[in-house]
Amino acid sequence: MICSLNEIQSAVLKATRGAGLSWGLAEEASRAARWLAARDLPGVPSLAGLLERIYAAGDADVAPVTEGNHWRPAGPWISGLHAGIAFADLAGEIDDDGELAVADVAEPLLFLPFAALASRVCASPLAVSWPGCEKMLSAGDIVGAVPIGQLADHAPMLTVRVVNAPALAPAPKPEARSVYVDDGAWARLDSFAKRTYVPESEESRAQGAGSGTLVDTD
């Protein structure tokens, strides 16, 4: 289907929360999915896949252990979303010639929007790569051609390298327009989003949005 970016953001916000992640993480996921979709990258299928894996993993910790230059899983694997968020949170601490390796990353595509943000904060280009994908991020966006080929849903290793050079000119900010979203991925998101809705009860019907009379003829 064709969706607006705002629909994607809002569906991902609910779905991420519906999958049991905190509101703060859901906000990050929703902006990341929007960022990817605006660049014709398959953020929605990636996110849907990640949420299913997180949900299936139950209480397992999918965040990275962020010690030193080699992040390892705290649990079975590292969520690309969680790794990205942790990386962007530390963007102010990035060294000029730093390098980071993140092991065992699920849905590595979700790391990219956060690397883009970090490249703006640290004012250095960042080279992000995992098997099958190599991208340069600078000044908050992707440098050069955006298209990415067939994407792996798992990276045994994802690396980030600070490029010791002034910021490169990124691709211009994409025009805000509606984008194609895979129907299947959208339905998977929606099944998580539905978990955030409260079914009607006698009490809520009585209170509702507060409108007393249903039929208004004045």
Place this chain on the structure above:
Amino acid sequence: MATPDSSNEETIGLRPPDVVMKLDRLGAAHQTRLSFLRATLRRLHQENWRFTCPRWDIGADGVGVAVYAAEGPDRTYSLVCFSHDLDPTMRTDRVIAEAWDATFTLFDGVPSNEDIERLAANTPGQETGRFLDRDLILSRVNRSARLFEHVVECLAAGRQPDAARLQDVGYLMRTTAVYGNGKFGMADRDRTADRPELAGPFRAEMLTVWLIRAFTTDLADYLAAVRAPETAVKLDRGLRRGIGVGNATGLGLGPFIVNHPALFDRWITARETALARVRNLKDATPETGAKFAELLARAVADAARWQVPDPLQTKKIAALRKDLTRLTEQLNVERAPGERPWDALYRWSEQALSLEGQELLVSLMIEPHGELVDDLADEMAIDEAAAFPIDGSMTIGALREIIKNGYSWALKTNYRAGAGQARFWYVSDNKLEPRLGERAKEPGRELELPLAIGRDVAALYEATAKENTDGLLAGFLLAHPEHRHAARRAQIAAAHPYAEIQDNLIGADLLPLNLLRCKLAFFGATRFDPKSDRWLRINMFQDAPFPDEFYDQPPDDWFPAPLESSAP
């Protein structure tokens, strides 16, 4: 033009957030000249926009299609109107309705016949339709059954409708929703945000409602004419100006100003800056003094007409009427030498008037100072994405400091007591709209929306109490993702002083109506008419010029209503 005081006297700053951001004061807000519908019409007027009705294919039964076009220097926007034949028993103001008297899409450009056919298949279904990114706004209206038929009947019989009845209702039709920003596949706000005419908040929505208003009176004229071509007359222009667009607003609108803290800060900052500029003036010029006296007289007449069934609002209106009498007397009080007159008046009001009176005075003081303040209307938008990222390099100590300074109102509330978090916000399953529930009685509290800002920031403060103050926020949030949204709020609020409503939004004593009233006042609504503690009727564009008289009328002098229109 008067200039701000340049003497050595201390500059009067903005009113502090702990005064401005209390919910009962926000809920006493009135339209100002910075309100979005005012700013929208000013811009259209300055740029000499032209308004036409290129298509009117509506039958004698009132069913059909009409198109209104607004043509500016660079672009045209078209309101595509679908007029329906609604069974009166289907007419409901609730957002969960499924059929309406008329439905609308604001189209980006001039629609082709194919565009109109596409919209004809989608717009009447509203939320069930799918739209494209050339469609900007979706809306619908219901007729005021008691007034619409009366007006058509009178006009058909060759006479004008009863002015008192027009005045009493104030609109022929009311909207029950105005959707934009990417809903149902429409254009994202980002798509139009850099166009000068739509750069301010909700400009496309305001243009839509203003054009809908023209449709409502045109339809009444038209139906009268087809009913009795020999005798029918058109609605008198003076009477017509008193007709706005009604609006019924429920809880769905409430969370917006909570969910957009950096944007809300811009709105409040603009209004407070306008007030401060006026208060800093050393003198009132004879022109502004006279204009203010006229506006005050208009406000007195307007308050006399503001009658609602709601007992609480009735009390507030009674207090407002007394306030306006005292304010009128106060204008004759000699001021002390060296006093800045507007500031003196404002400071007097803080002691003498109710909140309704104080906030209306703010609007009235700003009103005659367009040259001094109108630029601020262009500063009420913001790129919210820029305020979103968390600075994880902040130390826990620094985070606790900004919470202590910015959220003292939240830290002193006892959320463990039942009354402290008696309510919870959630999204209902049946129509996906925000609702407010009773935590102790209703199911679903585990699905609470993150609108309990005070409670959640207080919880973050408590959770960080035993952390090393030199530790980084990034490390804390990695271990405690449940505090992430509160940490973001705290950082946004530290940079945006008017970002937070400084009250408990889940407390037993919460009056949700105040959230709605505040947002609606920034839209520029008038005639607030509460129907419960969580929904109200309002009027938009009442007394504003119509498109077909836009350049014959003073474009921006209709708040409070001019006196001639107040005569019953």
